[in-house]
Amino acid sequence: MGDVLTRDPEVPKRTSAARERILATADRLFYDEGVQAVGIQRIIAEAGVTRVTLYRHFPSKDDLVAAYLERRSAYDHAQIDGIIESHRDDPRGALSELATALTRDDFGSLRRGCPFINASAEFTGSHVARVMAREIRSWVTEQIAGLLRALDHADPRGTAEQLMMVRTGAVVSGSLDANDHLSEDFVRCWERLIDAGLPAAPR
Template sequence: METSAPEETATGPAGRAVGHGRGRVRERIVEAGSGLFYAEGIRAVSADKVIAAAGVSKVTFYRHFPTKDDLVVAYLGELAAAERERLEEIRSQHAGDAAGALAALAGALGEVARGDRFRGCAFVNAGAEFADPAHPVRRAVADHRAWYAAFLAAVARDGGADDPAAAAAELMMLRDGAMVCGDVDDASVVAPRLAAGFAAVLAAHRG
């Protein structure tokens, strides 16, 4: 029988020990998995590779995440929480100004797309790897996209859209296309073109 190892510590860049306690160990596993999943693809990264990158034992890994899918869902959950916080912040900064909020969103997405390690939307990428709509990863993707669509519908409603849900669907399609463009084309054009597209959709739905 394999004995349970104590919680590991890792040495940071300055030689400081980091990762004490269960919470920090879990965070380190998620951080390691997140970087690998986004850079290399979810299915291409094994649990063993994450274990090595996080500097933990298999016992510790599986104590926190019984399956790799559980880790992937946690990875997407953290991304979703961060993205939702940022979008709500943008909306609050432009309260009563839907056009301004959409322009700011376009700028923020353009900035993300210009990142050196950008390789598209993590949720679109994950959805492409998991076709089964009942799979936990695909459900996590669907849940966040549903939230995103509802957010865009609320912004469109703020802007006087006659059909906020239809406007949100069009805004979401533009957003998805912009993320693909940022990955495989010229990322510098994402912000201005997306801003123009957002403005056109909002104007069209104002009747």
């Protein structure tokens, strides 16, 4: 029967210890080894569940991939929403905190790079991994653009896109390069891109 289980759109998502165990196992294996390299039977064995249990919660491997990326996306949403909320009247401070949060929380934990980029690179076309990667990246970019607009930045759209490029490059660099100054290099570049388009301070 292989790794692909029959999809049944009527099977509801369920919250249970077994589901969380399956998802935590998939999260670890998919991130560490790649989505296509990890078979359903391996996840079943390491999660300590039956095939029927996995099928009940995730009717296909693509459903499990989607849940894995949803889990990662939820973390990003919570982190960014929290930063923006805590700097509600300080969009410039929020932008700086977005950079420092990445250096503080992500460079160490994302040892194999961005999970969305990694997963989407394994597939083509409209696969769920690529769709979800585009969705989260578009959402983050729009949050950055919104903060730039609040500062009357000269080019909020273009600068938000550039900041995302820098962020992506920094995460990749963190997983591949031996740059002992990665955090300071990243923050300096991030801040310069923002400052270049801000209105001049009144004299």
